[in-house]
Amino acid sequence: MTSSKPLSKKPFVQKLIAITRMQLFIPVLALLILVLFNLIADPSFFIIKMGTNSAGHPVLSGYLITILDYGSELAILAIGMTLVTSASGGQDISVGAAIAIAGSVILKVLCGNESRPDHMKAPIIVAFLVACVVAMIFGAFNGALVAFFKIQPMVATLILFTAGRSIAAWINNNELPIISDESFSYFGTFIPGCPVPTPVFIAAACMLVIFLVLKFTNLGLYSQSVGINPSSSRLNGINPAVVKLITYIILGLCVAVVGLIKVSRISTINYSVVAKDIEMDAILAVALGGNSLGGGKFSMPASIMGAYIIQFLTTTLYKFDVNSSALPAYKAVVVIILVVLSAPVVREKFNRLTKKPASAVKEGA
Numbered sequence: 440m441t442s443s444k445p446l447s448k449k450p451f452v453q454k455l456i457a458i459t460r461m462q463l464f465i466p467v468l469a470l471l472i473l474v475l476f477n478l479i480a481d482p483s484f485f486i487i488k489m490g491t492n493s494a495g496h497p498v499l500s501g502y503l504i505t506i507l508d509y510g511s512e513l514a515i516l517a518i519g520m521t522l523v524t525s526a527s528g529g530q531d532i533s534v535g536a537a538i539a540i541a542g543s544v545i546l547k548v549l550c551g552n553e554s555r556p557d558h559m560k561a562p563i564i565v566a567f568l569v570a571c572v573v574a575m576i577f578g579a580f581n582g583a584l585v586a587f588f589k590i591q592p593m594v595a596t597l598i599l600f601t602a603g604r605s606i607a608a609w610i611n612n613n614e615l616p617i618i619s620d621e622s623f624s625y626f627g628t629f630i631p632g633c634p635v636p637t638p639v640f641i642a643a644a645c646m647l648v649i650f651l652v653l654k655f656t657n658l659g660l661y662s663q664s665v666g667i668n669p670s671s672s673r674l675n676g677i678n679p680a681v682v683k684l685i686t687y688i689i690l691g692l693c694v695a696v697v698g699l700i701k702v703s704r705i706s707t708i709n710y711s712v713v714a715k716d717i718e719m720d721a722i723l724a725v726a727l728g729g730n731s732l733g734g735g736k737f738s739m740p741a742s743i744m745g746a747y748i749i750q751f752l753t754t755t756l757y758k759f760d761v762n763s764s765a766l767p768a769y770k771a772v773v774v775i776i777l778v779v780l781s782a783p784v785v786r787e788k789f790n791r792l793t794k795k796p797a798s799a800v801k802e803g804a
Contacts, residue, residue: 462729465777466744469727473751477758484758492629494621499634502754510750511642512697516717517724517746518649519690521737526662526679526686527585528734529592530722534694536603537577538714541570541698543607546708549623550616559620571695577603578691579684586680586687600718608710618706627703638700645696649739659737662686666734716767720749723770726777 477484487501516534523531548566549559577599584595618624630637653659661682664672669679697717702708726732727748728741752773756766 462738462741463744465729466727466741466748469748470744470751473748473755477755480759484755489634494631496629496631497634498629499636502758504636506747506750506754507639508636509638509754510747511636511638512700513717513720513724513746513750514642514743515645515693515696516690516721517728517742518645518739519686519693520721521725521728521730521739521742522658522662522686523592523690524722524725524730524732525666525734525737526683527592528666528732529585530718530725530732531581531596531687531690532593532718532722533577533581533596533599533603534690534718534721535714535716536600536607537574537691537694538698538701538717539604539607539708539710540577540610541574541695542702542708542713543610543710544570544573545699545702546616546618547610549618550611554611554614554616555619557619559618559623563623563626567695567699570698571692574691574695574698575688576691578687578689578694582684582687586683604710607708611708615707615709624703624706627700627705641696641700645693646743653739658682658685659739663736667736719767719770719774720753721746723774723777724749726774 484502487499487503489497490500492498520531520534523529545566548561548569549563550556551560553560581592581596581599584590584598585592588595625631626637626641628637629635661672661677664675664677665679665682672679672682697714701713722732724746725737725742727745728738728743730737730742749770752770753766756769757763761769
């Protein structure tokens with residue numbers, strides 16, 4: 440009779456330990472904390488209403504819709520940032536400036552030499568493709584510094600981080616072009632007749648593409664292999680430099696997509712403000728997803744989930760009237776907690792603590 444109780448507890452304790460070691464444990468826990476906090480503080484946070492926009496079209500509104508809308512931008516960036524982190528063991532801090540460049544290129548192609556044209560000078564798809572090429576070139580520039588010149592990623596991308604917004608302003612001669620065509624705004628707001636924000640569909644398309652890429656190519660395997668041990672990867676026929684370069688180019692494509700969404704929202708651009716501090720949110724999304732910031736194994740669904748949780752946190756802070764200038768301080772606290780939890784010393788101590796209950800259960804059995 441005495442041995443039956445430890446035996447009955449054994450599966451529960453082992454399952455609990457296994458759950459805490461799962462990669463999705465931290466993001467799910469963070470999501471539950473945010474949900475519970477908002478439920479207690481103000482349950483109206485979760486209300487979704489059907490209304491109309493300024494054009495009279497039906498649209499969904501509410502804090503959850505805002506999270507899905509703006510979190511989609513971050514989720515797209517998190518896709519590229521996850522691959523870069525996995526392969527290079529570092530992060531690209533220039534994505535905000537690169538978004539400004541991509542957005543400026545789109546407006547330049549659409550406006551031509553006029554700052555306020557009566558009609559667009561080129562199709563939107565052409566402007567977007569040109570922005571993709573430019574963003575990929577800048578991504579390749581960052582990737583080349585990291586892959587071929589062996590410069591630490593954060594230092595390599597500091598160049599574009601510093602100069603990027605000036606380049607964006609130079610592209611349009613320091614003017615602020617404005618697109619008057621309503622169809623351009625559809626990519627960042629709503630398509631007439633569809634109540635769901637367009638960025639949600641764009642993010643879903645990007646997720647589908649990366650899912651297919653990772654499923655039917657070896658990109659995920661190669662980037663993880665290079666991030667874990669570049670020398671061993673080279674001995675197995677993998678070129679670490681090429682893999683790193685490809686991940687930075689893919690991040691460039693993600694930047695171009697977000698650039699389109701950003702300028703489409705307001706049909707213009709503010710070079711110093713657009714996508715400000717978004718690189719911090721993208722990196723934090725990767726970390727919150729439980730991925731190692733030192734490279735190696737990754738979980739793309741966890742990073743995407745982390746992106747929406749970061750937006751959940753941002754929207755919650757705005758909901759309770761936290762000053763926008765204070766947001767980085769709150770997010771910095773989250774960064775500190777995640778970095779400490781992911782530190783090898785902390786993980787080792789946690790593993791020792793979780794092994795003790797398991798061994799105790801075995802002795803009781």
